Amino acid sequence: MRRPTAASNAADRTRAQSNIVGVALLLGIGVVAIGLLTASVGTLVDAQVATADADAAVEGLTELRDGVFAGSNETYSLRVTDGDLSRVDRTVRVISDAGVNRTFGADGYVADLGGQRVAFVGGAVVRGQGESATLATPVPLSLAGDVAFLTLPTVTADSADGVGLGTGAALRTRTNRSVLDLPSDGYTVAIETETPGAWERAFERRGFDPSRVDYDGDDVESVAVAVPGGDQTLTLARYNVTVVVAGG
Known part of the structure; x- marks a missing residue:
């Protein structure tokens, strides 16, 4: 029987060390892979929850809009x-060709939901941010013959500023309506x-030709549309809404 030499013993030790290193590397790679998979699953779940929350917010604010009208x-x-509901200040302007500029407060609410955004402002519910946003409800301006109708809800100063939405929220409303008939x-x-692209596309689908204007220099643009057809009477229905926010 041949006795092990010093060289063969060294080779055996090297192979053993290599095996240990290989196993350690495999274990490390496995741990990293599991960590990445867990993070990916967590991110996916968070995105799905945020989307579901946005769906629920669109439904709730659309029901509120319809109820107010x-x-x-x-x-x-x-x-x-989860998320936050906050009140925002907005303005709606009605400008006649004769040069009369009527300015109305159009304050509303914005729900921020884990990267998703849903707003009830200016008479419509808007979902999303920036140029990717869309209107979830029709625009508040419509035509019937030679009469234009504009429905304008605004949150009053007595309304809640907002609330955290960790368990949802209940919005209790009290609405007073007034009607202003403007001359031909x-x-x-x-x-x-904050989402002019969404309003532009919605107005275009209704046959209007929108443009963007920053009337007061505050970097929040207005989407402006001329009522087609020349001389028209315009009926403005204003809904002053007092909102009390409670936990859901």
Whole structure:
């Protein structure tokens, strides 16, 4: 029987060390892979939750919008898991060809939900941010013959500033409506918004030709549309909405 030499013993030790290093590397790679997979799953779950929350916010704020226009004093639920609801200041302008500029407050609410955004401002519910946003409801301006109708809800100063949405929220409303009939003239309606692209596309689908204007230099643009057809009467229905926000 041949006795092990010093060289063969050294080779055996090298192979053993290599095996240990190989196993350690495999274990390390496995741990990293599991960590990446866990992070990916967590990110996917967070995105799905945020999307579901945005769906719920669109539903709740759309019901609130419809209820306000119907003159109902009801409670509307935002059944979301997390996020924040805050009040925002916006302006709607009605400008006649004769040069009369009527300016109305159009304050509303914005829900921020894990990277998703849903707003009820200017008479419509808007989902998303920037140029990717879309209107989830029709624009508040419509035509019937030689009469234009503009519905304008605004959150009053007595309304809640906002609330955290960790367990959802219930929005209790009290609405007062007033109607202003404007004389026959040409009119431009301008709605101030953080998501002008969404409003432009929605107006275009209704046959309007929108443009963007920053009337007051505050870097929040308004989407302006001329009421087509020349001289028209314009009926403005204003809905002053007082909102009390409670936990859901």
